[in-house]
Structures are given as C-alpha cells and as structure tokens.
Amino acid sequence: MITRIDPAIPLNSPKGPCIAHFLIDNGIEADLLWVTFLDKNGECWTWSNKDIRAQKNITSGREYISPFYDPDDVKINKNEAIGETTYSHQTENEKLNQEATEWKCPHCEYRNSL
Helix, strand or coil, rough: EEEEEEEEEEEECEEEEEEEEEEEECCCCCEEEEEEEEECCCCCEEEEHHCEECCCCCCCCCCCCCCCCCCHEEEEEEECCEEEEEECCCCCHHHHHHHHHHCCCCCCCCCEEC
C-alpha cells in the first residue's frame, strides 16, 4: 500500500537532508519504505526505516538526532539489575577483542556475553 504523506516530512538520509512524500507499506513481514526527494538536487530515493532520521526540530524538543551506523558495529550491554538494554558505538578493535567472549544468536541479532 502506498500512502501520500501530507504534509511532507523533513528527514535526514545517508545522502543528506530530504523531504518524504510517500510511504510504502508492503505488509507485516517487510520494512516500511520512505520515498524521499533530496533537498540539494531533487533526486528521488527510497529508504527503509533504519536508513532515515527525522531532522532536528528545536520547537518540538528534538535537538539530538542519532547518527547513521552499521548495525554490526553496535555492542549491546544488558544491565541485569535494572533490566534495561543500552547501546554504545564500538570501534573495530573493541569488536575484535570481544568476539572471543561474546555469543551471538544465529537466528537474530541478540548478543550475550559468556
């Protein structure tokens, strides 16, 4: 199903600031696809949810926008006492050093330290 976004939503994409005009929903088993037009040159690009961010909006209280990252570079630390999961960016060297003591589920992205 294709839905027209009215009013259009300003977003950030890996190619730069853009405006989303349409949303494509291919069902429960698929990511949403955002049809956007780049501010700098008007090119049309389609992005999945993980590839876009809302633009900063100080009036709405959205002053921080998370950076784009490779999901393989994200380390998951589970705090058992509080029951919260926190995420932190991990350098390639830290990732290599931790692989020997980290278990990764073969069916999903959940990781747990041994």
